[in-house]
Amino acid sequence: MPQTVLQASAQSAAQSQPFVHRSVLAREAPQEVLTRTDGIYVDATFGRGGHTRTLLSLLGQGARVFAFDRDEEAVAAAQAISDSRFEIIHAPFSHMVSELAQRGVTAVDGILMDIGVSSPQIDDASRGFSFRLDGPLDMRMDAASGISAAQWLASASEGDIERVLRVYGEERHARQIARAICARRTTQPFARTADLADFIARTIGRSHKDAGQHPATRTFQAIRIEINGELDELKSALKQAAGLLRPAGKLVVISFHSLEDRIVKRFFEEGAHPERLIDARIALRTQDLPEPFWQDVRRIKPTKEECEENPRSRSAVMRSAVRTARKWMQAEGGAK
Ligand SMILES: C[S@@+](CC[C@H](N)C(=O)[O-])C[C@H]1O[C@@H](n2cnc3c(N)ncnc32)[C@H](O)[C@@H]1O
Structure with missing residues (x-):
């Protein structure tokens, strides 16, 4: 797996190709993840950078944004962003902790994940994702x-x-x-x-x-x-994101089908209500109950207007939560 390696061929391919990606919840998602304007943020799914650009526009000079994408064309497209606060990382988001550690980052203030495929991936027949366009049967991000x-x-x-x-x-x-x-x-x-x-x-x-x-x-x-091992990638990234967030930091995840959304929903619910995981027959005093790891869990859907303008947004569900002060245990995070 090449890491942060930019290949000139992919760059010129991305520059010459006409495919565009229209970000879903384009303003809402960056606003949702923002907790402080001088913080460190992760955009785990750069795509064509719609969310990253808006986030950068909301942040101050002292902030940093690390973006991930496993797709070389997305990484090449990120070269268009010339901003000293920004760095693109060519790696799957399941490598989030190790890639950030290599850059001296062990804690962040917000993580945004807009999972699934981008429009350029679907619309480019040569990527082999679409059943509507003829191309080689590839489908690798x-x-x-x-x-x-x-x-x-x-x-x-x-x-x-x-x-x-x-x-x-x-x-x-x-x-x-x-x-x-x-x-x-x-x-x-x-x-x-x-x-x-x-x-x-x-x-x-x-x-x-x-x-x-x-x-x-x-x-x-x-x-x-x-x-693409998509569900394992998601489960791994959710746990890593929880471990990276500072108290009061936010995790925001947009998913596009029920299999993914179920995993995200359950991950937040179990962290927000750890007492529900305890056998009801075990009598515990209130002060002995496990404390929540997540608070302010929210579910946001695109507006009717957005769904009309961008049909791809119809199936989107954005879920977010704020990390509490409780320590993250490596063994937890029940996104099975
Ligand atoms: C829906 S698009 C993101 C669009 C982006 N938020 C924007 O505003 O342009 C999803 C992107 O995530 C990338 N992606 C999906 N799964 C990934 C993974 N496990 N690791 C890294 N990138 C991934 C895809 O290659 C794709 O470019």
């Missing part, structure tokens, strides 16, 4: 790391494919699709997004239940989550 969707589909067992589609795609035809994929790949491996999308449509047909949704939507989501 960091194109230089891990295996592509095509390699995974060629090598995963039928049981694994079924599990991934069922769990990460909540696809009720998981078994049927997995079986069909494994039968077909023996003679003709999957290499292109359009081929896979058409194959799934032919395999399961259009459902009345999911009217308006392409039959391959859930399969593509599931494979993308698997290829």
